[in-house]
Amino acid sequence: MVHLQSAVAGPAQQIISGMFYEGRLYEDALRALEDRFGKKEDIVQENMKAIFRSPSPSSNQDLQGLERFHSAVHSAVTVLQNLEYDGDLHSTENLRRVIEKLPQDMKYAWSEHAVEMEPRRASLTEFDQWLAKQVVGVLDVTNEVMGLERRF
Incomplete structure (x- = not known):
């Protein structure tokens, strides 16, 4: 989760900012980023x-x-x-x-x-x-x- 946190900035960081407290939320964070920024x-x-x-x-x-x-x-x-x-x-x-x-x-x-x-x-x-x-x-x-x- 620390690596993901350091790899994003701006709006991407805001989307997943509430998920940093729990390492198990890594998949949720990736999914949230993909939903917002991963449109083909x-x-x-x-x-x-x-x-x-x-x-x-x-x-x-x-x-x-x-x-x-x-x-x-x-x-x-x-x-x-x-x-x-x-x-x-x-x-x-x-x-x-x-x-x-x-x-x-x-x-x-x-x-x-x-x-x-x-x-x-x-x-x-x-x-x-x-x-x-x-x-x-x-x-x-x-x-x-x-x-x-x-x-x-």
């Missing part, structure tokens, strides 16, 4: 907002920016899959808005990838997998450059 629609909406609010990577070599952006995308895709929000995963508009955040050269690379997928339609799931490979590629190049610099 709200969770999905917040995860999508996290992608749209995430700063755009400055270039295809911006490892930190790409990792941060991929983290937001991957988190949202995982939530959408787990909550079975297939419509949002396959939404053309969601995918378009996410792609808009990419640097121009990565938009072209994604477009080529999407064409290769045809006749299958691209979704956030495929975009997440593609973006993960882009991050790994930049990481590999960065590690190679760092390794070369250390040798000289």
Whole structure:
């Protein structure tokens, strides 16, 4: 119960404040928090907002920016899959808005990838997998450059 108390603030803390005196009320506290803050629609909406609010990577070599952006995308895709929000995963508009955040050269690379997928339609799931490979590629190049610099 102490851990739960320290993990919440504001309205969430107010909802469960009367339950802290008794450790057996932990399940009740979790249920109260889920009832108030755990609506599936709200969770999905917040995860999508996290992608749209995430700063755009400055270039295809911006490892930190790409990792941060991929983290937001991957988190949202995982939530959408787990909550079975297939419509949002396959939404053309969601995918378009996410792609808009990419640097121009990565938009072209994604477009080529999407064409290769045809006749299958691209979704956030495929975009997440593609973006993960882009991050790994930049990481590999960065590690190679760092390794070369250390040798000289």
